[in-house]
Amino acid sequence: MIWIVGNKGMLGSELSQILENRGIECVGTDKDVDILDPMALVAFAANKDISLIVNCAAYTAVDKAENEESLALRLNAEGPANLAALAVKRHAGFIHISTDYVFDGEGSVPYKENDPVAPLGAYGRTKAEGEKRIQAIDPDAIIIRTAWLYGQYGKNFVSTMLGLMNGKSELSVVADQYGSPTWAHDLAEAICAIADRTAPTAGIYHFTGEGTTTWYEFACEIQRLGLEFGVLTTPCKVKAITTDLYPTKAKRPAYSVLAKDKIKEAFGIYPPEWRDSLRKYFESIYQVKTGGEG
Ligand SMILES: NC(=O)c1ccc[n+]([C@@H]2O[C@H](COP(=O)([O-])OP(=O)(O)OC[C@H]3O[C@@H](n4cnc5c(N)ncnc54)[C@H](OP(=O)(O)O)[C@@H]3O)[C@@H](O)[C@H]2O)c1
Numbered sequence: 001m002i003w004i005v006g007n008k009g010m011l012g013s014e015l016s017q018i019l020e021n022r023g024i025e026c027v028g029t030d031k032d033v034d035i036l037d038p039m040a041l042v043a044f045a046a047n048k049d050i051s052l053i054v055n056c057a058a059y060t061a062v063d064k065a066e067n068e069e070s071l072a073l074r075l076n077a078e079g080p081a082n083l084a085a086l087a088v089k090r091h092a093g094f095i096h097i098s099t100d101y102v103f104d105g106e107g108s109v110p111y112k113e114n115d116p117v118a119p120l121g122a123y124g125r126t127k128a129e130g131e132k133r134i135q136a137i138d139p140d141a142i143i144i145r146t147a148w149l150y151g152q153y154g155k156n157f158v159s160t161m162l163g164l165m166n167g168k169s170e171l172s173v174v175a176d177q178y179g180s181p182t183w184a185h186d187l188a189e190a191i192c193a194i195a196d197r198t199a200p201t202a203g204i205y206h207f208t209g210e211g212t213t214t215w216y217e218f219a220c221e222i223q224r225l226g227l228e229f230g231v232l233t234t235p236c237k238v239k240a241i242t243t244d245l246y247p248t249k250a251k252r253p254a255y256s257v258l259a260k261d262k263i264k265e266a267f268g269i270y271p272p273e274w275r276d277s278l279r280k281y282f283e284s285i286y287q288v289k290t291g292g293e294g
Contacts, residue, residue, distance in 0.1 A: 001025045001026060001027060001048060001049050001050055001051060002019060002024065002025070002026040002027075002050075002051065002052045002053075002054060002195060003026070003027050003028075003029070003045070003048070003050050003052070003053045003054070003092075004016050004019070004026055004027070004028040004029075004054050004056060005028075005029055005030075005033075005035060005053060005054065005055045005056060005057045005083060006029075006030055006035075006055065006056035006057025006058065007028025007029060007030055007056065008028075008030035008031075009030070009056050009057065009058075009060075009153070009154060010149060010150075010151045010153045010154030010156060010184050011056045011097065011149065011151070011184045011187060011188060012028065012030070012056035012057070013151075013153035013154075014151050014152075014153060014184040014185050014187075014188040015054065015056060015188040015191055015192070016028050017188075018185075018188050018189065018192055019192065022192075024192075027048065027050075029044060030057065034079075035055070035057050035075070035079030035080070035082055035083060036074055036075070036078060036079050036082070037082075038082045038085070038086070041082055041083065041086050042086060045086060045090060050090055050092045051092055051093065052092055052093040052094070052095065052195055053083055053086070053087050053092055053093070053094050053095070054095045054191060054195070055079075055080055055083050055094070055095070055096045055097065056097060057075070057079065058075060058076055058097070058127075059071065059072040059074075059075035059076050059123070059126065060123075061123075062101070062121065062123045062248075062250045062252075063248055063249040063250045064249075065121065065122040065123040065126065065250065066121060066122050066249045066250050067249075068122075069122040069125070069126065072122055072123060072126040073125075073126045073129060075126075076123075076126035076127050076129070076130045077126055077129040077130040077132075077133050078133075080096055080130045080133065080134050081130070081133040081134060081137055083096075084096070084133070084134045084137040084138040084141055085137050085138075087138055087141070088137060088138050088140075093140065093142070093195070094134070094138050094140070094141040094142070095141070095142045095143075095144065095191060095194060095195070096130070096131075096134055096141060096142070096143045096144070097143075097144050097145075097146060097187075098127050098128075098130065098131050098143050098144065098145045098146075098204070099123070099124065099127045099145055099146065099147065100145060100146070100147035100148075100179060100208070100253065100256035100257075100258055101119060101120070101121065101123055101124035101127065101147075101252070101253060101256065102117040102118075102119050102124050102127055102128040102131065102145065103115065103117060103118065103119070103124075103253055103256055104118040104119070104120050104253055105120070105177075105252070105253020105254040105255045105256050106118075106253075106254070106255070107255055108255060109257075109259075110257045110258055110259035110260075111206070111256070111257065111258050111259060112206075112259045112261075112262070113145075113203070113204040113205060113206055113259075113262050114204075117131075120250070120251040120252070120253060121250035121251055121252075122250065123250060131143050131204065139202060140202045141202060142194060142201075142202060142203065142205065143203070143204045143205070144187070144190070144191070144194075144204075144205050144206070144207050144263075145204060145205070145206050145207070145258060146182050146187055146206075146207050146208055146258075147179050147180055147181075147182055147208045147256055147258060148179045148180060148181045148182055148208065148209075148218070149182050149184050149187065150181060150182070150183060150184065150281070151183060151184030151185060151281070152184075152281075152284070152285055153184070157181075157215070157218065157219075157222075158222055158278075158281070161173075161219050161222045161223070161226075162222065162226055162231055162232065164236075165222075165223055165226060165232055165236040165238075166232060166233075168236055169236055169237060170236065170237040170238075170239060171219070171236050171237070171238050171239065172238075172239045172240075172241040172245065172246065173215050173216040173219040173238055173239070173240065173241065174214070174215045174216060174241060174242070174243050174246050175214045175215070175216035175217070175240035175241060175242070176214065176242050176243055176254060177214060177215055177243060177252055177253070177254055177255075177256075178212055178213070178214055178254065178255045178256070178257055179208075179212070179213070179214075179215075179253075179255075179256045179257060180208035180209045180210070180211060180212060180213070180257055180258065180274055181208075181209050181213065181218050181274040181277075181278065182207070182208040182209045182271075182274070182277075183209065183272075183274075183277040183278070183280070183281050185277075185280075185281070185284070186207075186209065186271060186272055186277050187207055190207050190263070190267075190269050190271070193267060193268075193269050194267055194269070197267065201266045201267075203262075205262055205263040205266065205267075206258035206259060206260050206262065206263060207258075207260060207263055207269070207271060208257075208258050208260065208271060208274075209271055209272065209273065209274030209277050210260070210270075210271045210272060210273045210274060211273050211274045211275065212257050213274065214240075216238065216240040216241075218274075219238050220238050221275060221278055222278070223235065223236060223238060225278060225279060225282045226282075228282075229282045229283075229286040229287070230286065230287070231282075231286055
């Protein structure tokens with residue numbers, strides 16, 4: 001049985017739905033079983049034949065984390081460590097999700113799994129600490145770093161852009177941060193493929209959509225599809241700006257593209273192109289606008 005921790009979040013919901021659709025035995029918990037409460041975790045797992053724990057729970061508010069680093073640290077490091085310890089005790093597999101924000105973004109070629117981490121902000125620091133603690137407790141754990149996640153079950157860049165584009169005639173979007181948008185559904189599929197393997201290969205893996213873009217280009221593509229699918233009725237002027245014109249509490253990496261060769265070689269998982277996935281995401285939610293009557 002697979003235990004999805006954080007099953008009400010964006011990724012956890014997506015994963016739950018795929019497993020349920022496939023009839024794979026799973027259970028899900030969210031804040032009802034607090035990852036900070038080891039006794040609650042043990043009690044929940046008791047009398048269940050848990051073969052794999054997938055941790056999708058996290059503190060994900062990147063800017064807020066700057067003022068709440070100790071809470072973020074508890075949720076992104078202490079909680080995952082509790083789960084890793086339980087996985088070891090129960091001889092269960094453990095898959096944990098981490099982030100591109102563990103890197104400083106000073107690079108100009110895709111980051112490999114063993115490149116040194118150097119987070120710029122509190123969120124990245126707490127996620128990097130989580131990776132470290134998990135690996136110290138459970139050498140068999142699999143950690144998947146992902147980036148720029150969007151999906152139908154949570155607030156994210158796609159939903160935010162569509163909301164803003166609906167109400168504004170002009171919008172400024174940062175065009176000097178590079179990364180790879182990732183559909184939560186694709187990541188959930190990758191997790192399923194890894195879960196399917198009887199002899200998982202421990203360690204850190206990168207998974208994002210294939211290809212590199214900027215938030216600006218991502219926003220333009222969202223608008224193009226939004227108009228095509230009838231989610232938007234009128235175009236909004238999207239202006240490219242530099243990061244210094246859009247100050248945020250947490251500093252973001254300028255370049256956080258992740259190399260995905262390792263997950264391809266180890267598991268035969270080939271992430272789809274980000275533009276193809278974004279189209280599929282729209283297709284999965286919205287009807288294509290039809291030409292006219294008759
Ligand atoms: N979103 C991105 O762009 C992105 C990018 C890179 C990596 N990631 C990583 O991907 C993973 C999934 O992200 P996501 O966007 O799906 O996250 P999410 O939507 O924020 O989901 C996290 C879930 O964990 C729950 N949770 C919070 N505290 C908990 C606790 N003490 N015990 C149990 N559950 C708790 C949350 O509940 P509440 O919502 O009620 O707090 C939420 O349902 C995370 O590890 C994240 O760091 C995300």
